Amino acid sequence: MQPSGKPALPREKTIGILGGGQLGRMLAMAAGRMGFNTIILDPTENCPARQFANEQIVANYDNDTALKLLAKRCFVTTYEFENIPVSSTRFLESNCKIHPGSKALETSQDRLTEKQFLVSAGLNTAEFVPVLNRAELDAALQKTGLPAILKTRRLGYDGKGQIRLERENLDGMPEKIDDILQTDCILESMVDFECEISIIGARNMDGQTACFDPARNTHEDGILVQSVVPCGLADEITQQARIQTERLMQELDYIGVIGVEFFVLKTGDLLINEFAPRVHNSGHWTEAACLISQFEQHIRAITGQPLGLSCRHSNCLMQNLIGDSINDIAKYAAGKNTLVHDYGKQEIRAGRKMGHFTTISPRN
Numbered sequence: 001m002q003p004s005g006k007p008a009l010p011r012e013k014t015i016g017i018l019g020g021g022q023l024g025r026m027l028a029m030a031a032g033r034m035g036f037n038t039i040i041l042d043p044t045e046n047c048p049a050r051q052f053a054n055e056q057i058v059a060n061y062d063n064d065t066a067l068k069l070l071a072k073r074c075f076v077t078t079y080e081f082e083n084i085p086v087s088s089t090r091f092l093e094s095n096c097k098i099h100p101g102s103k104a105l106e107t108s109q110d111r112l113t114e115k116q117f118l119v120s121a122g123l124n125t126a127e128f129v130p131v132l133n134r135a136e137l138d139a140a141l142q143k144t145g146l147p148a149i150l151k152t153r154r155l156g157y158d159g160k161g162q163i164r165l166e167r168e169n170l171d172g173m174p175e176k177i178d179d180i181l182q183t184d185c186i187l188e189s190m191v192d193f194e195c196e197i198s199i200i201g202a203r204n205m206d207g208q209t210a211c212f213d214p215a216r217n218t219h220e221d222g223i224l225v226q227s228v229v230p231c232g233l234a235d236e237i238t239q240q241a242r243i244q245t246e247r248l249m250q251e252l253d254y255i256g257v258i259g260v261e262f263f264v265l266k267t268g269d270l271l272i273n274e275f276a277p278r279v280h281n282s283g284h285w286t287e288a289a290c291l292i293s294q295f296e297q298h299i300r301a302i303t304g305q306p307l308g309l310s311c312r313h314s315n316c317l318m319q320n321l322i323g324d325s326i327n328d329i330a331k332y333a334a335g336k337n338t339l340v341h342d343y344g345k346q347e348i349r350a351g352r353k354m355g356h357f358t359t360i361s362p363r364n
C-alpha cells in the first residue's frame, strides 16, 4: 500500500507515457483495454490523456525526480510527441526501457539530421540545404530555385516555423525571413506533388513489421485536415511506400509505431517529407476501419507482444475537428457509420486540434 492508502499499480503492468495530449489519451485507452495501467508525465494538469490514464505526474519532461519516479513505477515507457529532451529518453533507456529509442527521436527532432538520415538510408527527399544566415539563404536559393520553403530545423509542427518563398514575395518579407533565421534553418525546394500520403508502420521486438494501408492526406495551412483510405493510387506506388517505410524502421532499429509522410510526384515517384517516431494523426482512421488500431499496435510492439493484423475491413474518411468546428461534433456523432473523438480540451483555439471523426463505408 502507498501512504495514501491507494494500492500501488503493479510495475510489470504499468506503462509510462511522456506527453498527455490526444495521442497519449488514445494510447492510454488502448493500453487500458489490453489490461495495462498508464502513468502520464505532462506539465499541464488535467491534460487530455489524464481522463483515461491511471495517474499523472505533473512535471516538465526534463524533471529528474519525475523521470526517476516514472522509471521506478513503469516496466516500459514511450512518448507521444517529438519535443521530448533526448537527455530524458536516454535516462529512461538506462533506468527503465523506452520505445521507440533515442536514436529515432534524436534523428527526427532536427529536419537536417532527419533528411540526412533518410538520404543515407537510400530514401529520397526534397532537395535541402542547411541555412544559418541571409548570405547562406541567398546561396541556397541558387541551388533550390524558387519557390522554396524555409523551415526551422527544430520545433516546427503543423506548418509552424516555416515560410514559403516565392519570386513575388521574396523582397517584401525581409523581417519575416530575419525572424526565422534567428534559429538554424533548412531551405527545401518546393515539391510540385500530385498528392500527399502517409503510412503508419509498426515493428516489434522480434523485428516483425506491419504497415497499414496508405492514407491520402489533405492539409490546410500546414495542418492535417483529412485522411482518406484507400488513397486511390496504383499498387506499385503504395507498395513502394510500404517498402520504404519498412526500410526506414529497419535502419532505425525501430520498436513501436511510426508515421511516415510522403509526397507523391506526378511521375509516381515518392519523396519522404518527414517521419514521426510515434502514433500519428493520419493513422486515427485505423481505430474505425481496422480490427487492430495504430494505438493497439504500438502498445503491442512496446510491450513485447506479436503485432496484430494491419488490414482494414472498411473504406474510411477521417476528418480533424479544428478550432470551433468541435461544436459540430453532435452532427457527426448522429451519423450511424461515424466514430467520434472529443479530446476534452478546456479551451477552443483557432488551429487547435480539438477532436476528429471517422466515417466508414464498405471496403472496395
Ligand code: AMP
Pocket: 126, 149, 156, 157, 158, 159, 160, 188, 189, 190, 191, 192, 196, 219, 222, 223, 273, 274
Ligand atoms: P511539414 O511541417 O514539413 O510537415 O509541412 C507541412 C505541410 O507543408 C506538408 O504536409 C506539405 O503540405 C507542405 N510542405 C512542406 N514541405 C514542402 C515542400 N518541400 N514542398 C511542398 N510542400 C511542402
